[in-house]
Amino acid sequence: ILNVEQSPQSLHVQEGDSTNFTCSFPSSNFYALHWYRWETAKSPEALFVMTLNGDEKKKGRISATLNTKEGYSYLYIKGSQPEDSATYLCAFYPGGTSYGKLTFGQGTILTVHP
Amino acid sequence: ETGVTQSPTHLIKTRGQQVTLRCSSQSGHNTVSWYQQALGQGPQFIFQYYREEENGRGNFPPRFSGLQFPNYSSELNVNALELDDSALYLCASSRELAGGAGTQYFGPGTRLTVL
Numbered sequence: 001i002l003n004v005e006q007s008p009q010s011l012h013v014q015e016g017d018s019t020n021f022t023c024s025f026p027s028s029n030f031y032a033l034h035w036y037r038w039e040t041a042k043s044p045e046a047l048f049v050m051t052l053n054g055d056e057k058k059k060g061r062i063s064a065t066l067n068t069k070e071g072y073s074y075l076y077i078k079g080s081q082p083e084d085s086a087t088y089l090c091a092f093y094p095g096g097t098s099y100g101k102l103t104f105g106q107g108t109i110l111t112v113h114p
Numbered sequence: 115e116t117g118v119t120q121s122p123t124h125l126i127k128t129r130g131q132q133v134t135l136r137c138s139s140q141s142g143h144n145t146v147s148w149y150q151q152a153l154g155q156g157p158q159f160i161f162q163y164y165r166e167e168e169n170g171r172g173n174f175p176p177r178f179s180g181l182q183f184p185n186y187s188s189e190l191n192v193n194a195l196e197l198d199d200s201a202l203y204l205c206a207s208s209r210e211l212a213g214g215a216g217t218q219y220f221g222p223g224t225r226l227t228v229l
Binding site: 004031032034036041042043044045046049051089091093101102103104105106107 | 117118147149154155156157158159162170172204215216217218219220221222223
């Protein structure tokens with residue numbers, strides 16, 4: 001059973017604060033790590049797919065880093081805005097015969113207060 | 115490109131009944147995966163379909179079954195519903211056989227309540 005852990009479970013920040021959260025995953029047999037943003041009553045939205053150790057991806061004020069050797073990824077949000085309020089999910093894919101089976105963490109719920 | 119759609123949005127069933135959930139994949143996508151999200155947890159992989167064949171299954175019993183049609187729309191069927199089947203069911207489509215580096219595009223989900 002693959003264990004994907006996200007921390008913290010929830011986070012409250014003020015508008016303008018920068019924040020980051022963590023996704024931990026098995027460091028053996030790594031293939032890809034996905035980040036999704038999920039706003040209430042909407043579909044999960046793909047943010048990044050990361051495959052290489054040391055990968056850094058950026059999309060606007062959101063960026064992510066990947067360390068496959070130690071099994072973690074960080075998601076950073078610079079200058080948080082109320083519209084960044086959402087659940088952020090990471091999902092691990094080990095490759096081999098896993099056939100697209102993403103193993104998700106439980107998510108980090110971010111609330112940005114005006 | 116149209117997005118992934120799911121129907122119905124919500125439904126309520128009683129224990130022992132059967133249910134069919136539907137998913138329309140994003141245009142051009144030939145792979146669909148289904149996930150179950152119970153309260154307080156991340157989505158859990160049920161199975162994946164590629165070109166109308168089941169192509170991988172998570173830890174779910176056989177009463178969870180699926181179909182994928184030539185137009186790449188799909189169904190999730192659950193027989194003999196149990197209370198623990200109450201959850202949000204998500205489908206996700208992708209452009210090719212979803213190896214792990216392929217982005218999966220999710221629908222908004224169907225909320226199933228079993229009484």
